[in-house]
Amino acid sequence: MASLVPAPGVTPPRALTIAGSDSGGGAGLQADLRTFACCGVHGMTAVTAVTVQNSVGVSGFTEMPADVVAAQIRAVATDIGVDAAKTGMLASTEIISAVADACDAVGIGGSDATPFVVDPVAASMHGDPLLHSDALDALRGLLFPRATLVTPNLDEVRLLVGVDVTEPSGLRKAARAVHELGPRWVLIKAGHLAGAPDCVDVLYDGSEFVELPGPRVDTAHTHGGGDTLASAITSALAHGMDLVDAVRFGKRFVLRAVRESYPLGAGVGPVSPLWRISPERV
Ligand SMILES: Nc1ncnc2c1ncn2[C@@H]1O[C@H](COP(=O)(O)OP(=O)(O)O)[C@@H](O)[C@H]1O
Ligand SMILES: Cc1ncc(COP(=O)(O)OP(=O)(O)O)c(N)n1
Numbered sequence: 432m433a434s435l436v437p438a439p440g441v442t443p444p445r446a447l448t449i450a451g452s453d454s455g456g457g458a459g460l461q462a463d464l465r466t467f468a469c470c471g472v473h474g475m476t477a478v479t480a481v482t483v484q485n486s487v488g489v490s491g492f493t494e495m496p497a498d499v500v501a502a503q504i505r506a507v508a509t510d511i512g513v514d515a516a517k518t519g520m521l522a523s524t525e526i527i528s529a530v531a532d533a534c535d536a537v538g539i540g541g542s543d544a545t546p547f548v549v550d551p552v553a554a555s556m557h558g559d560p561l562l563h564s565d566a567l568d569a570l571r572g573l574l575f576p577r578a579t580l581v582t583p584n585l586d587e588v589r590l591l592v593g594v595d596v597t598e599p600s601g602l603r604k605a606a607r608a609v610h611e612l613g614p615r616w617v618l619i620k621a622g623h624l625a626g627a628p629d630c631v632d633v634l635y636d637g638s639e640f641v642e643l644p645g646p647r648v649d650t651a652h653t654h655g656g657g658d659t660l661a662s663a664i665t666s667a668l669a670h671g672m673d674l675v676d677a678v679r680f681g682k683r684f685v686l687r688a689v690r691e692s693y694p695l696g697a698g699v700g701p702v703s704p705l706w707r708i709s710p711e712r713v
Contacts, residue, residue, distance in 0.1 A: 435471040435670055444669035445512055446472045447539075448662065449504065449530055450519030450552075451480035451492065451561065457701030458555070458655035459484075459519060463662040469707035470666030470684070475511060477503035477530075480522045482561070486654070486696030489559035494522045497529035504530065508537035515669035516540070517548040517661050518574070520561045527569040531577060540577035546668040549578040549614065550661040551587050556654060556699060567591065576613035580674065582661050583609060585623040599627055606635035616674055618643075618664075622656060630686075634678050641675060643682040652692035652700035659702050660685040 437443040446467050453459035460476050467474030479500050482492040507513065516539045521527050534540050540547030551570055553562045562570070567590060575581055585596050585605075592608035594601070602619050609617045619633045627647065634641040663684035667677035688702040695701060 435666070437471050443471050443473045444514040444666070444671075445475065446662075446665050446669040447475045447477065447504070447507060447513045447516040448519060448665075449477040449479060449500070449516065449521070450658075451482055451522065452478060453482055453484045453655075455485040455654075455696070457486070457695065457699075458658050462655040462658040462701065463517065463519065466659050466662035466684075466704050467666055469704040470663055470670075472666040472669050473511075475507045475513070477507070479526050479530075480520055480561075482520070484555070486698035486700060488557040488698070489555050489561065492522070492561070494526065497523070497525040500526050501529040501533040504533040504539075505537060508539065513537070513539060513545055514671075515546040515548070515665045517550060517665040518552075519550055519658055519661070520552045521566070521570070521574075522561065523563050524566045524569040527566055527573055531569075531573040534577060540579060546579040546665070546674075547577055548661050548665045548668070549574050549581045550657060551575075551581060551583050551591060552657070553587050553590055571612050575609075578614040579668070580616040580618060580664065580678070581609060581612075581614040582618045582620060582657065582664075584620045584657055588619060596624065599624065599631060602631075602633040603635070603640055606633050606640065610635055610637050616678075618678055620657060620660070622653065632682060634675065641678075643678065645682055645686045648686070648689045648692075650689060650692055652694060652702070653689060654699045654701045656685055656689060656702045659688050659704060663704075
């Protein structure tokens with residue numbers, strides 16, 4: 432595992448998450464910031480929504496005004512600078528449209544230099560919606576063509592392109608269908624492939640497939656796994672790694688985080704990047 436620890440006094444790479452808050456701290460921008468910190472990256476946020484959430488589910492959420500989401504992106508990009516950015520919960524068409532415009536204005540994604548990871552969060556693992564159903568078109572039409580990488584899970588694949596993956600052999604068909612929507616790279620996550628002995632995610636750039644193999648850890652506590660993976664990839668991109676190496680790093684990172692997950696509350700506990708904090712550095 433690469434160190435990624437910046438030298439003392441040196442400004443670390445800067446990463447931005449455009450995401451919702453999880454009051455339980457397991458997913459959302461809390462997971463993103465925790466992962467950024469554990470990957471030696473300065474984390475910044477554009478908050479899109481505040482969820483009322485714990486280990487058993489999401490009981491509601493309030494959206495931020497779309498112009499405030501856009502203003503947060505502009506504020507950090509024009510002063511601090513952004514080496515890589517990611518999205519999580521975006522909630523609505525209005526917010527997605529504002530995010531696309533703001534990213535366009537500050538050079539995040541598209542043909543611009545700043546890598547842009549789009550995690551198309553649609554629902555929590557308990558099935559609670561985190562995106563209005565009429566916002567799927569905006570996700571597909573406004574954000575995917577700007578993305579360096581999109582990282583759907585299998586439920587999101589079904590919603591976005593209507594492909595139902597029930598076996599590992601279906602992952603490549605899903606990757607092809609999502610790639611048609613315009614992102615540079617697609618990573619199909621296999622965590623929801625019930626019954627599969629391994630978790631082999633598939634990366635695709637329109638011509639070549641790269642398999643990301645990994646064992647399936649026998650645990651119920653996988654809350655925040657998708658956020659942690661996308662944030663670890665974003666961190667590696669902020670450090671300047673190329674896309675394939677960054678995704679390999681993210682896969683190793685999330686596997687370790689799943690192995691170190693812990694129970695919390697009455698429901699599903701979070702994956703944990705805290706193993707990256709080494710006590711002997713204090
Ligand atoms: N039980 C598990 N053991 C090992 N890796 C897992 C497990 N569950 C999910 N993963 C990995 O965690 C990442 C997130 O996957 P997934 O659960 O499909 O996404 P999401 O959290 O967005 O629903 C993927 O790299 C996936 O392979
Ligand atoms: C505020 C918020 N954002 C995203 C999620 C979903 O996170 P994810 O990493 O996909 O994890 P699970 O929902 O699968 O645990 C969320 N729950 N809340």
